Amino acid sequence: MQALRIRAIAFRERSMWCAQCLEHDIAVQADDLAGLSVALRQALVDQIEISRDLGGEPFAALPPAPARYFAMYEAAEPPNADARAADPVGAIGAGEAFLVAPELRLVA
Numbered sequence: 001m002q003a004l005r006i007r008a009i010a011f012r013e014r015s016m017w018c019a020q021c022l023e024h025d026i027a028v029q030a031d032d033l034a035g036l037s038v039a040l041r042q043a044l045v046d047q048i049e050i051s052r053d054l055g056g057e058p059f060a061a062l063p064p065a066p067a068r069y070f071a072m073y074e075a076a077e078p079p080n081a082d083a084r085a086a087d088p089v090g091a092i093g094a095g096e097a098f099l100v101a102p103e104l105r106l107v108a
Contacts, residue, residue, distance in 0.1 A: 007102070008104045018036075024062035
């Protein structure tokens with residue numbers, strides 16, 4: 001099984017929570033952090049399934065996120081053990097071929 005590393009930064013923009021993946025330009029929004037985790041998980045699964053249906057490699061056609069999101073990620077504190085345990089995104093299995101385990105950091 002191929003494991004894919006995908007880092008994401010979560011931040012508030014006005015009244016919405018946003019998550020931006022770094023390695024691949026995928027972004028989602030939600031009203032709260034729980035909804036954000038669900039939306040991020042679904043966006044990643046959808047991307048894998050669409051790529052598989054088209055006969056391509058998941059995420060291959062997506063460029064990296066803009067540089068400002070990499071800077072936000074590096075400036076954010078890594079989650080502590082309690083935050084990781086409470087994070088509902090977790091690893092995403094996509095059939096037998098791929099495993100995605102998003103590394104989500106939160107901008108305070």
